Amino acid sequence: GTTLRSTVGTRGVRDPALVRSPGGDKYWIIATDLCIGCGQDWNTAINNGSRSLVVWESTDLVTWSQPWLLNVAGAIPDGRNAWAPEAIWNPATNDYVLYWATNKPLNGATKHRIYYARTRDFRTITTPQTYIERPGTQEIIDTQIVEVPAGVGTHRYVRASGDGQITLEGSDSILGTWTHLGNLSGIGLTGSQVEGPMWLKFRDRNEWVLYLDQYASGRGYLPVTTTGPAVPGTYRLPAAGSYDMGGTKKRHGSILNLTA
Structure with missing residues (x-):
């Protein structure tokens, strides 16, 4: 390292x-x-x-x-x-x-x-x-965009942001119009609990992890999985004990897929 x-x-x-x-x-x-x-x-x-x-x-x-x-x-x-x-x-x-x-x-x-x-x-x-920009006094931070392969969902790009929720939006153009897709409150995650979203696509399948920093409880990353980044209802919390992020608290970082 x-x-x-x-x-x-x-x-x-x-x-x-x-x-x-x-x-x-x-x-x-x-x-x-x-x-x-x-x-x-x-x-x-x-x-x-x-x-x-x-x-x-x-x-x-x-x-x-x-x-x-x-x-x-x-x-x-x-x-x-x-x-x-x-x-x-x-x-x-x-x-x-x-x-x-x-x-x-x-x-x-x-x-x-x-x-x-x-x-x-x-x-x-x-x-x-x-x-x-969000309306009124609502702030927004921690946006991250992921590009989705052709044939997966209705948008080429999906972005996650911290704005009181973990809000998901979709677009076919980075600087074009973005559509509100929903948020992760359906699985109990809001901006008062998690921030710093980070995307990772699995190498061998059309499945993604959205890592979220559990800043409010000081626990570092929580990996949430989805087969459709543009569809909030497909996001799933990890099973208890199913992941191990190591001894140090990792948060708000970046993962880059590499070829051999």
């Missing part, structure tokens, strides 16, 4: 996402620049946090560059932080849609909204735009 330590920004990293180029010749880790153990409390992190992401680059997933800071929220008027970045290749525009949560006042509500920008190299970005 490799341990990467941040030498930039707050020198803390969390919510890492693994990104692979379409050609498989380049990889990035993008992460939140946030260190609560460094003397900063949550109020500061929310209202005067780092506006940058931490980025590493590699060609082989073994040797990694020195980290650099990518200022994503600096161009958002009164943007106060930049949390939980993710990126997905967009074939419609031939670049990445990079998206994250930023807290800012707008229309009388100071809250987290999801913003996006386009990039090819995670060094320069287009001007950030609002990507997802």
Whole structure:
């Protein structure tokens, strides 16, 4: 294994996402620049946090560059932080849609909204735009998109977000119109219990795991399985004792499927 330590920004990293180029010749880790153990409390992190992401680059997933800071929220008027970045290749525009949560006042509500920008190299970005916003004072954080194979469900992309629920939405275009599909309250999971959704597709079958961080109870990941990411009624809680996430509490990370 490799341990990467941040030498930039707050020198803390969390919510890492693994990104692979379409050609498989380049990889990035993008992460939140946030260190609560460094003397900063949550109020500061929310209202005067780092506006940058931490980025590493590699060609082989073994040797990694020195980290650099990518200022994503600096161009958002009164943007106060930049949390939980993710990126997905967009074939419609031939670049990445990079998206994250930023807290800012707008229309009388100071809250987290999801913003996006386009990039090819995670060094320069287009001007950030609002990507997802919920009505009123409702915040939204921790969005992650999964691309679903042709023939599975009615949408090419499904995204899960934390917005008081774990809300599921579907679309055929990353920057197009998204349809509300439902949430996971039917299996007893809401945003007051879990956050930080992370998708994994099993290698050998059309089944997915949506890992959810049980932050409210401090228990780390809970794996929820589904054969149809766009259909909330297909999600199932794991049987008691059926999984083991190891001794350390894992939460809000990233899994990348690899070929041999």
